[in-house]
Amino acid sequence: GLGVSYKKDENFGEWYSEVVVNGEMIEYYDISGCYILRPWAMSIWEIMQTFFDAEIKKMKIKNCYFPLFVSSGVLQKEKDHIEGFAPEVAWVTKSGESELEMPIAIRPTSETVMYPYFSKWIRGHRDLPLRLNQWCNVVRWEFSNPTPFIRSREFLWQEGHTAFATKEEADTEVLEILELYRCIYEEFLAVPVIKGKKSEHEKFAGGLYTMTVEAFVPNTGRGVQGATSHCLGQNFAKMFEINFENEKGEKAMVWQNSWAYTTRTIGVMIMVHGDDKGLVLPPKVAAVQVIVIPVPYKNANTQGIFDACAATVKSLNEAGIRADADFRENYSPGWKYSHWEMKGVPLRIEIGPKDLANNQVRAVRRDNAAKIDIPMADLVEQVKNMLDNIQQNLFDVAKQKRDACIHVVHTWEEFVEALGQKKMILAPWCDEEEVEKDVKTRTKGEMGAAKSLCSPFDQPPLPEGTLCLASGKPAKKWTYWGRSY
Numbered sequence: 035g036l037g038v039s040y041k042k043d044e045n046f047g048e049w050y051s052e053v054v055v056n057g058e059m060i061e062y063y064d065i066s067g068c069y070i071l072r073p074w075a076m077s078i079w080e081i082m083q084t085f086f087d088a089e090i091k092k093m094k095i096k097n098c099y100f101p102l103f104v105s106s107g108v109l110q111k112e113k114d115h116i117e118g119f120a121p122e123v124a125w126v127t128k129s130g131e132s133e134l135e136m137p138i139a140i141r142p143t144s145e146t147v148m149y150p151y152f153s154k155w156i157r158g159h160r161d162l163p164l165r166l167n168q169w170c171n172v173v174r175w176e177f178s179n180p181t182p183f184i185r186s187r188e189f190l191w192q193e194g195h196t197a198f199a200t201k202e203e204a205d206t207e208v209l210e211i212l213e214l215y216r217c218i219y220e221e222f223l224a225v226p227v228i229k230g231k232k233s234e235h236e237k238f239a240g241g242l243y244t245m246t247v248e249a250f251v252p253n254t255g256r257g258v259q260g261a262t263s264h265c266l267g268q269n270f271a272k273m274f275e276i277n278f279e280n281e282k283g284e285k286a287m288v289w290q291n292s293w294a295y296t297t298r299t300i301g302v303m304i305m306v307h308g309d310d311k312g313l314v315l316p317p318k319v320a321a322v323q324v325i326v327i328p329v330p331y332k333n334a335n336t337q338g339i340f341d342a343c344a345a346t347v348k349s350l351n352e353a354g355i356r357a358d359a360d361f362r363e364n365y366s367p368g369w370k371y372s373h374w375e376m377k378g379v380p381l382r383i384e385i386g387p388k389d390l391a392n393n394q395v396r397a398v399r400r401d402n403a404a405k406i407d408i409p410m411a412d413l414v415e416q417v418k419n420m421l422d423n424i425q426q427n428l429f430d431v432a433k434q435k436r437d438a439c440i441h442v443v444h445t446w447e448e449f450v451e452a453l454g455q456k457k458m459i460l461a462p463w464c465d466e467e468e469v470e471k472d473v474k475t476r477t478k479g480e481m482g483a484a485k486s487l488c489s490p491f492d493q494p495p496l497p498e499g500t501l502c503l504a505s506g507k508p509a510k511k512w513t514y515w516g517r518s519y
């Protein structure tokens with residue numbers, strides 16, 4: 035039927051599941067943790083990909099494609115890098131009726147696939163920097179509760195893998211990529227994120243340091259790692275002997291980065307902007323930004339109305355706006371309003387006999403339901419302004435809601451209370467890993483433990499003598515904490 039039967043503020047999990055299906059983004063699949071990405075979702079992925087791919091090409095990063103399959107010897111090249119992840123690795127053990135000699139893993143990430151070839155290709159300093167990216171799927175056979183886009187056993191991502199002669203070059207690129215991820219979230223998906231550094235405990239164990247953009251879902255009070263940009267240091271260069279002869283003729287190891295964002299981005303956008311009428315799409319990532327709906331009245335100049343709708347779509351398209359009309363005669367205008375609201379189309383344009391007579395259209399915003407009559411003559415200009423306004427408004431509202439969820443705390447009592455209120459906690463921390471593990475232990479529960487999300491680049495002042503919220507030791511940095519996906 036029309037509309038969403040679960041309320042976002044009452045039953046978030048059921049609401050989300052219904053919205054992604056009714057909005058025609060996802061179809062559930064008979065294998066748990068696997069989902070069908072329908073065109074309404076794929077078009078969002080493609081719009082982001084078009085932006086990101088163009089940006090990395092400006093950085094002289096080249097796309098490539100490495101095999102999906104990883105031999106077990108290669109995957110387990112370094113025990114410590116894989117050990118914690120072993121349960122997630124999916125293996126091919128048969129073809130047809132016959133067992134494979136050696137089981138073959140399906141890539142969960144491509145370091146071990148790529149880096150033996152980095153070692154082969156990189157000889158001298160002229161081979162550097164080597165900067166590759168691939169757009170592909172990865173498989174991680176996770177067991178924690180699967181959620182469309184947010185946690186699935188197969189997902190789409192881009193993974194960048196770069197190698198430099200110096201640490202400075204690597205450090206610089208880590209931040210350039212992190213800024214692109216912020217742009218994906220804040221400029222395209224209208225989702226506010228916090229740039230920061232992961233703790234030693236939360237970072238990618240195989241790397242030197244991990245930078246992240248952290249999002250937050252107010253309804254569940256959970257942080258979500260939006261995208262990551264790792265500096266790997268020389269750890270993998272050592273592991274895979276990726277050396278080069280530097281300008282002084284000495285043998286040196288390369289400095290590497292790896293970075294990714296995934297289809298999880300789409301799920302975060304849905305969770306942040308969606309409402310009880312369904313999806314709410316930011317115009318920048320909406321496949322259809324404007325849907326034009328004819329509102330015929332008995333037989334009052336129906337053809338004239340249809341012609342006006344077609345002309346409206348045409349002039350919007352010519353102005354670069356993604357507009358469509360819904361001429362289906364087997365659905366009522368009211369049904370169409372609900373349908374396109376469910377799909378989250380940012381702007382609806384209605385044209386009925388009165389509008390035709392007054393040479394105007396009625397525009398209705400999806401974000402705040404505002405109705406505005408626009409003279410046909412000003413159509414393109416006004417629609418462009420409205421779409422920009424919707425994009426900005428979605429970000430502003432999301433940022434205001436996210437900021438309202440941030441609690442600055444100084445003591446353990448305040449920490450526990452804020453956690454219970456589904457807040458994202460900003461607290462002074464002594465930056466000791468043991469203390470972080472202790473926070474996890476002390477906050478274990480069926481809602482999941484609290485963990486450090488990131489230490490924000492944007493550090494508030496830390497007065498001398500400020501104590502760590504958990505250990506009482508001298509605090510070293512402000513850190514965000516919370517439950518997470």
Ligand SMILES: O=C1CCCN[C@@H]1CCCn1cnc2cc(F)c(F)cc2c1=O
Nearest residue numbers: 119122123142143174193238292293294
């Ligand atoms: O996060 C990124 C950016 C893109 C390239 N990879 C890095 C680190 C990935 C960390 N990671 C994450 N998950 C994994 C799951 C596995 F089953 C497994 F064998 C290995 C891993 C694993 O290394």
Ligand SMILES: [Mg+2]
Nearest residue numbers: 119122174176
């Ligand atoms: Mg994982």
